Amino acid sequence: MKSRPIDRRRFLQGAVALPLLPSLIGSTAPKKAPKRLVCVGTQLGWYKPDFFANVPSARLIQPFDDAGVGDRLTTISGLDHKGPTGNGHALVYTLFTGQVLRSISLDQLVAPTLGADTRYESLQLCAGEQRFNAPVSLNENGIPLPPIIRPSVLFAKVFGGKAADRERQQYLLESGRSLLDEVSGDATRLQNRVGHEDREKLDEYLTSVRDVERKLARRRDWLDRPFAKPEPSFRLPAEENIAHSMMIQNEDLMWDLMALAIKNDACRVFSLTIPLADGALMLNGSLMAAGYHNFSHHGNKKEKVDDLVAIETAHMAGAARFMKALRATQDIDGSNLLDNTTLLIGSAMADASKHRRVDFPLLIAGGGYKHKRHISCGEDDAHKNEMACDLFVTALQHLGFEQDRFATSQSNLNAALL
Numbered sequence: 001m002k003s004r005p006i007d008r009r010r011f012l013q014g015a016v017a018l019p020l021l022p023s024l025i026g027s028t029a030p031k032k033a034p035k036r037l038v039c040v041g042t043q044l045g046w047y048k049p050d051f052f053a054n055v056p057s058a059r060l061i062q063p064f065d066d067a068g069v070g071d072r073l074t075t076i077s078g079l080d081h082k083g084p085t086g087n088g089h090a091l092v093y094t095l096f097t098g099q100v101l102r103s104i105s106l107d108q109l110v111a112p113t114l115g116a117d118t119r120y121e122s123l124q125l126c127a128g129e130q131r132f133n134a135p136v137s138l139n140e141n142g143i144p145l146p147p148i149i150r151p152s153v154l155f156a157k158v159f160g161g162k163a164a165d166r167e168r169q170q171y172l173l174e175s176g177r178s179l180l181d182e183v184s185g186d187a188t189r190l191q192n193r194v195g196h197e198d199r200e201k202l203d204e205y206l207t208s209v210r211d212v213e214r215k216l217a218r219r220r221d222w223l224d225r226p227f228a229k230p231e232p233s234f235r236l237p238a239e240e241n242i243a244h245s246m247m248i249q250n251e252d253l254m255w256d257l258m259a260l261a262i263k264n265d266a267c268r269v270f271s272l273t274i275p276l277a278d279g280a281l282m283l284n285g286s287l288m289a290a291g292y293h294n295f296s297h298h299g300n301k302k303e304k305v306d307d308l309v310a311i312e313t314a315h316m317a318g319a320a321r322f323m324k325a326l327r328a329t330q331d332i333d334g335s336n337l338l339d340n341t342t343l344l345i346g347s348a349m350a351d352a353s354k355h356r357r358v359d360f361p362l363l364i365a366g367g368g369y370k371h372k373r374h375i376s377c378g379e380d381d382a383h384k385n386e387m388a389c390d391l392f393v394t395a396l397q398h399l400g401f402e403q404d405r406f407a408t409s410q411s412n413l414n415a416a417l418l
Helices: 008-013 062-066 088-094 106-114 151-159 163-193 196-222 244-263 292-296 302-327 388-398
Strands: 036-042 073-077 123-126 269-274 280-283 286-291 341-346 362-366 373-376
Touching (some): 036 106, 036 302, 123 244, 151 244, 244 269, 244 302, 362 388
Parallel strands (some): 036 269
Antiparallel strands (some): 280 286
């Protein structure tokens, strides 16, 4: 009996309720897989002697090799933002903005395009509370976007809540719409009564209002569409604990939930901040002798370095598990999800021990790039690039954006990665 292709409109109405299943898509459906971007930044840098993959014994690369995805990554040395060096903590949020004041981060630049057809245009996450309020996602006005810090909240966003939650959402959306109508009307009436400087501020305000209006409309559009069902093997902890000591456990859940959100096409653009956690961390079932921040100021003492690398290895183990899950899942074009997902990991804190901001630790993975394990940039190297944003231009172009500049970029790394 000849099979009939599923009606395209009927399929798309429930697409987010199922993983991407190539065998169920009729001949009229596009075969081109969507592109995705995941931006990850730490507030305490990375220990560079074990980060860059040109060192055969680099401990932070080992989790990727163990997971079988070590051939899908490239570390890059020699790049940074070439800006003020000041207190490193105060500028960690600039990783994906290029250290340009009042500028947009890379993930938010691509989100309206890459996330146009998904439930969430983008999701901002953090593995626990942030001490310096420095998330890596900023909107077009350079305003930090508050991240989700609880895995249970991310779980509810991806897989939905109870009927009462839906009614509450409906009420909040309607209330928000009414409130926005009122403040938008007031702001519009003020435009002809204020001076030039105030008018500029008012224009910025109205831009923000329109952005909220667009997001509210999007949420209303998706309110009645079915959510995906969680995989039976995935379980949230019976009790949630977001204390700083539980950062690694919550980070692991964020990595796993991001993978599930991508599998179910709930979202295609993510940012994840790995925060500065005060106090000792639980690692491998034991409480460490000191805090993450304390270990980052290691002064090259072997005992402290080893403990810091143990924490950072746990970060990388989550990333490797995320990559392995995507690589094992087929995309709609017959490739795998990892080949269509660009993962960027780094920090604008180049050396947390000294608060230095020179030579960022940067890693790009997945995405179908021509990975080389490591690229060295600088005057004496094959690639003369200096700016970290050169890497982001290459990522933008590979994601389908016709853009040859981003923030402080001077060139690109296309010759090395594409």
